[in-house]
Amino acid sequence: MANATESTTDKELGLALILGFIAAAGAVGMFVGAPEIEAAWGFAAAMVFSTLAVVAIHLY
Template sequence: MATESVTTDRGIGLTVLFVVVGIAGAVVAFVAGLTENQILASWGFAAAMIAGALAVGAVHLAR
């Protein structure tokens, strides 16, 4: 009995994309926090958290 498994790299590509967006958001939050721009820091933090959640979800949903 032969079994066939089809896999895709879409989950890895989306994960990498969201990780890069998350790192960019974290950098924005850090730099804005140093310059005491709290509104921009909060938006950077929000972008980092959302991108992190999407990165985890991309791995699980693309299987």
């Protein structure tokens, strides 16, 4: 019987959740500041942090 030598952690899950929450906050900021430049920054934050969440899952 083979022994498992690989150790797994939940680092990717935690990192993805944190980045997902930040992305959701950016999306909320996009709706709150709808006609202003803050909406653009909210959209940018939502896009960047959602992309980083996906990368974190694949990287770790």
